[in-house]
Amino acid sequence: MLCMLLKNTENNMNKKIINPEDATNIVKNSIVKRRSKDSRLKLFGRAAIGLAVCFLLILFYSIFTKGYPGFFQYYVTLDINFDRERIDPKGDLSDNSLFDGDASAIVNESLFSIIEPKGRKEKKLAKKIVSSGKDVRIAKMVKDDPGLFGTVTQVKFALDDDIDSFLRGYIKRETPESERRINDKVIGFIDKLNEEGRISYEFSDYILSGSASGNPEMAGIKGAFIGSLLTLSVCLLIAFPLGVATAVYLEEIAKKNRITEIIEVNINNLAAVPSVVFGIMGLAIFISIFGMPRSIPLVGGMVLALMTLPTIIISSRAAIRAVPPSVRDAAYGIGASKLQVIFHHVIPLAMPGMLTGTIIGMAQALGETAPLLMIGMVAFIVDIPNSVVDPGTVLPVQIFMWADFAERMFIQKTSAAIIVLLGFLIAMNALAVYLRKKLERRW
């Protein structure tokens, strides 16, 4: 046995050196197997990419087909008699005066003249056909153009969301009246308006210029969009300089010792902390201790800055580490001070990488909902924020809120808002790519 083993090893020993001809043959034979392995790997890679692209396309298709109708809604065209006495009783076009006016009644009269409702009950139903924002619309029109007074002009008004859903076919005529949100009388009115050619399907002027509203036909994303812009600006202004400064300090200035090691580990850990925790921290520190108001983009931006800081620091450090040491040597060798080396050479060369990290962080911040719920940016705010200290909300929170509402029309509005959010993201990424390309040109 032992003898055999010995012999075996001896054979193996001899086999260790193979003559060139055999080696060539062995390599030739193994080539086929290796090639097939290569092509299998390639195939798997392609399949994975194909699958990913497929899902992406499905996602985009579903969002766009669902969201596209959200940008449109049904309008009714009515002849409005702009009677100054009734719309603007004090005659000074002030908000007070316009509020005291009776614009709604004028709209209703015009509507009644077409559909001719009989009795109180029918009139009450008929009033609800046109969205409750009609008086605001008239007030806005006369404010923009007082010359309208005294004329009879055709004005388009949004239809109530239930009527809108009916016209879209979500509420079916065949459904028994008792189970339908609108009754037969109202359907009769709508048919009448349709016969007169008064109803049109048009690009919504509320979705992009309106803000949060309980009436889905009047709800829009302008408030949330501006809120997002303000929040992100605050976030960028805090996170980018802080992040870059931290990265530069840790990489270029700080001595490598225990303290910097602990800081490094903690920064890496912070990147993995769930975002809602930052929200709770913002609530506890900024709002409870510092007494800052709730729901304002300033606090939102500060919370998001804390959240994106680790991302920016980590990517900036990587970018700084990628700057060739020979450039630093060259600069130091000619007598540049540390500051000059950092600002003349390291930061310009690391900037594309830093920007990439920043944009990734910003994109993350743009889509963040949870921490903002904690600091009250989920409040129902109708006014569009003018500054970072006005209460506001942001796009993802708006989407979150709309997705929670019961009205049918909010589904399309939600999808439309998602499209806008995606557009925002794509625009940001495009900007990042552009900036990177531009900065990389500096050889």
Place this chain on the structure above:
Amino acid sequence: MNSKKNDLKSLELTVGDVFSKNARLKARNVNVFYGENKAIDNVTIDIGNKEVISFIGPSGCGKSTFLRCFNRMNDTIDSCVIQGEITIDEENIYDKKIDVVPLRARIGMVFQKPNPFPKSIYDNVAYGPRIHGLSENKEHLDNIVEESLKRAGLWQEVSDRLSSPGTGLSGGQQQRLCIARAIAVSPEVILMDEPCSALDPIATAKIEELIHELGNEYSIVIVTHSMQQAARVSKRTAYFHLGKLIEVGKTKEIFTRPKHNQTEAYISGKIG
């Protein structure tokens, strides 16, 4: 070797004349440690005014480390500790009062790998004068750039494309650009750390010729792997081995009549 050790106690093994009559740089009993490792062991040497001296020796003998002591480039390495004294014009460069910024403006450096900044040729040369405020106005700066490029023998090749990137030049041109960059701040000493090791023979020949010319105006310390190069460009040669300075002398004598047997072994190709 043992017999010579006793005679040369005061100079710790070094053979030959380490001192120079009109010394510009003086190193006295310099030790360099990387953490626990002793990289340079008690080296004493003078570098004369307008003298080209070459440091030769096998890889890892510490010649580059020693070179980098002269403009304190080792400061950037945290674990590096330097003992002893190095003076320039009788001023200790490791004194606490000394700022490395003006020191490095006085002692320029050219590196092993050509390392132009990723900027234009003009900006590469103008960078030093700009940060040190050496030029009075744009015209003056233009003159400095032109003169430096001329001295580096690069002017004719690049005068028509000063705004194109310095990294787009060939290896030899890049190295001459780096030399021009070092000259532009009007240093007194230029340290060269194997400036030709990444270049082809023709580019090497040009650089050597340049070093020869520059030797009339600057003190030049050149670290090289190539003994032929040392023989061609320098008047004095210092041979390092395992962190120790073994022998210093006139280049001619070192290469023809080395006094130390280790030097002889290296010159004749037995070690290194």
